[in-house]
Amino acid sequence: MGARALAVDDGTLLTARAGLVLLKLFIPPHYYGSYLVFGPDGEPVGVIDEVDARVVAAADGRSADDLAVEVPAGAGLSAKQRLGKLVEAGLLVPGSGRVQVHWISPGEGTGTRHVGAGAKTFVRYFYDYFGGAFHETSPLIDSDRDFLGHLSPFFPEGEEVLCLDAGCGSGHYARAVAQRGHHVIACDINLERLGNALALQELRGKIQPLQSDLERLPLASGSVGFVMSNFVLEHVADPYAVMAEFARVLEPDGTLLLAVPNLSLRDTLASWLDGELPSLNFEHLRSFGLIPHTHPWCEPILDVLRFLDEHGVRVEVVQGVGITTGLWEPWASAISSVEASLAPRFSTTWPWNCLGEQSVIFGRKVR
Amino acid sequence: MALELPRGTERDLRKEGPLSPHPGFVPLQEFWADYLRAFFVYRHQTLDAASLASYLDSFFGALTAHRFDDLGALPIRGVGTECRNNTHERRPSICETHVGAVRGVLETHLGVPLEISYDPQPCRECRLHIAVRGTAKGDPVVARARRRDRVRLYDTPPTVVDTDTGRRTSVTRETLSLLGLLDDFTTARELSANHRLDLRRVASLLDYCLREGWIDHDFTTTSKSSVP
Numbered sequence: 001m002g003a004r005a006l007a008v009d010d011g012t013l014l015t016a017r018a019g020l021v022l023l024k025l026f027i028p029p030h031y032y033g034s035y036l037v038f039g040p041d042g043e044p045v046g047v048i049d050e051v052d053a054r055v056v057a058a059a060d061g062r063s064a065d066d067l068a069v070e071v072p073a074g075a076g077l078s079a080k081q082r083l084g085k086l087v088e089a090g091l092l093v094p095g096s097g098r099v100q101v102h103w104i105s106p107g108e109g110t111g112t113r114h115v116g117a118g119a120k121t122f123v124r125y126f127y128d129y130f131g132g133a134f135h136e137t138s139p140l141i142d143s144d145r146d147f148l149g150h151l152s153p154f155f156p157e158g159e160e161v162l163c164l165d166a167g168c169g170s171g172h173y174a175r176a177v178a179q180r181g182h183h184v185i186a187c188d189i190n191l192e193r194l195g196n197a198l199a200l201q202e203l204r205g206k207i208q209p210l211q212s213d214l215e216r217l218p219l220a221s222g223s224v225g226f227v228m229s230n231f232v233l234e235h236v237a238d239p240y241a242v243m244a245e246f247a248r249v250l251e252p253d254g255t256l257l258l259a260v261p262n263l264s265l266r267d268t269l270a271s272w273l274d275g276e277l278p279s280l281n282f283e284h285l286r287s288f289g290l291i292p293h294t295h296p297w298c299e300p301i302l303d304v305l306r307f308l309d310e311h312g313v314r315v316e317v318v319q320g321v322g323i324t325t326g327l328w329e330p331w332a333s334a335i336s337s338v339e340a341s342l343a344p345r346f347s348t349t350w351p352w353n354c355l356g357e358q359s360v361i362f363g364r365k366v367r
Numbered sequence: 368m369a370l371e372l373p374r375g376t377e378r379d380l381r382k383e384g385p386l387s388p389h390p391g392f393v394p395l396q397e398f399w400a401d402y403l404r405a406f407f408v409y410r411h412q413t414l415d416a417a418s419l420a421s422y423l424d425s426f427f428g429a430l431t432a433h434r435f436d437d438l439g440a441l442p443i444r445g446v447g448t449e450c451r452n453n454t455h456e457r458r459p460s461i462c463e464t465h466v467g468a469v470r471g472v473l474e475t476h477l478g479v480p481l482e483i484s485y486d487p488q489p490c491r492e493c494r495l496h497i498a499v500r501g502t503a504k505g506d507p508v509v510a511r512a513r514r515r516d517r518v519r520l521y522d523t524p525p526t527v528v529d530t531d532t533g534r535r536t537s538v539t540r541e542t543l544s545l546l547g548l549l550d551d552f553t554t555a556r557e558l559s560a561n562h563r564l565d566l567r568r569v570a571s572l573l574d575y576c577l578r579e580g581w582i583d584h585d586f587t588t589t590s591k592s593s594v595p
Contacts, residue, residue, distance in 0.1 A: 076390025138428030
């Protein structure tokens with residue numbers, strides 16, 4: 001969208017540009033509650049604050065004078081300045097009538113689940129952009145490779161198993177499973193990353209690429225022996241639709257391995273006792289956590305466990321990783337003594353297993 | 368060279384609460400410059416051209432390989448080789464993201480508002496030109512240094528005392544004399560013209576004094592009429 005210079009007269013009728021997608025951000029200090037804006041062409045344009053968001057939401061052919069009431073006094077810029085900038089950025093255009101604008105933000109009742117065309121559009125736009133800017137080895141897209149040690153104990157053993165790496169990214173984990181002799185379907189929505197996942201010559205034939213939306217896997221029900229999805233569920237539009245697919249494609253007695261970012265014990269205590277604002281990587285649509293409402297984007301991990309159980313996956317292990325990271329006194333000493341008394345079961349014992357920086361969930365399809 | 372969010376800094380930022388966000392529309396490049404300014408782990412360390420390149424390589428992964436000339440003086444020239452975005456389908460949003468991040472890192476390190484122009488080449492190399500940001504009218508901007516009121520200078524032995532903290536620091540005579548010249552002169556050129564040191568050395572010493580907290584600076588046009 002090019003910049004347009006438009007004199008915004010009081011009587012100019014303004015409407016939001018059709019097809020905008022706006023993602024709510026939680027990045028302190030300056031972007032807590034702001035919105036990252038994507039244009040209808042899928043390209044990010046910039047960021048607007050909550051006042052501008054109110055203006056965009058209200059712009060349905062109203063006059064500039066009328067829209068000005070959405071801007072409270074003392075909001076940093078005058079209404080006219082704000083409208084002028086929004087027009088120049090191409091977010092508001094002359095016109096009448098309400099147009100389709102997609103808002104990606106936590107909702108009452110829907111929590112962090114995003115359904116519908118807007119959600120699908122956002123995921124496509126965002127990861128297309130993000131994948132174009134940040135490439136292999138960037139910490140913004142590649143999970144810590146040291147995490148393999150927390151996952152590999154749950155990889156299938158013995159005879160060759162058909163495995164699915166859902167959201168394979170760079171292929172780091174798919175390769176680790178394939179090197180154990182299993183056949184891996186490496187699935188990702190991004191074609192370029194799929195190419196990178198297949199890079200290792202010696203694993204040709206063991207890794208099969210699949211470009212797909214995880215909410216609609218082109219795989220037969222009950223056809224896969226092992227499904228893993230590592231640091232993916234925080235990125236998808238509807239994690240429950242994705243997990244339903246995982247349960248569907250798993251064969252009886254097949255196993256499921258999930259790794260997700262979690263609101264840690266430190267984050268949870270700081271939020272509830274200290275009023276600290278949890279931040280969220282803006283490429284995450286949610287973080288998981290034990291205590292609901294710790295963060296606007298917090299998805300209760302108990303809901304995840306309950307959902308898996310309802311869909312025939314018996315959860316056998318929930319493991320917290322990095323449970324004591326960042327703790328300060330007196331909590332550090334108190335929790336360390338609990339850890340010492342429970343070791344080595346600390347990381348898998350309730351409630352500590354749901355209070356790590358990351359959670360590893362392992363389950364088995366039983367019905 | 369891994370990118371890490373320093374936990375202490377995270378806590379500080381969060382404790383500040385939702386400070387008023389930047390009012391109005393913030394272009395993509397500015398957003399990324401802000402993001403890197405907030406989370407740039409080298410905030411208080413000296414950065415050289417090689418480590419800057421390495422840091423950006425690690426931040427962007429395999430997008431491009433960075434290389435910079437000496438960071439000691441502006442303008443700084445840099446290059447991104449084999450840029451994956453520098454194709455016939457080049458996406459401006461990715462260029463703006465990349466340049467915003469580079470600007471955020473360098474503005475944090477140098478303490479100077481910058482503008483970066485980029486020139487993609489057919490060979491997939493992209494040349495960066497990093498200069499002090501001018502005013503909207505394009506007037507050149509000059510940094511003017513000022514010795515802080517709390518600083519006292521002592522000649523024998525050459526010592527700087529911060530009267531707020533009580534900290535006493537032994538310094539070289541050239542540093543002491545430079546700080547003394549700030550009574551009458553404010554720009555690096557003026558100081559160099561009135562001191563036996565060359566411009567580069569003066570700039571280096573001013574950076575040192577800035578890091579120590581003995582001086583602050585602002586930016587004006589050569590006509591001293593406005594601050595960008």
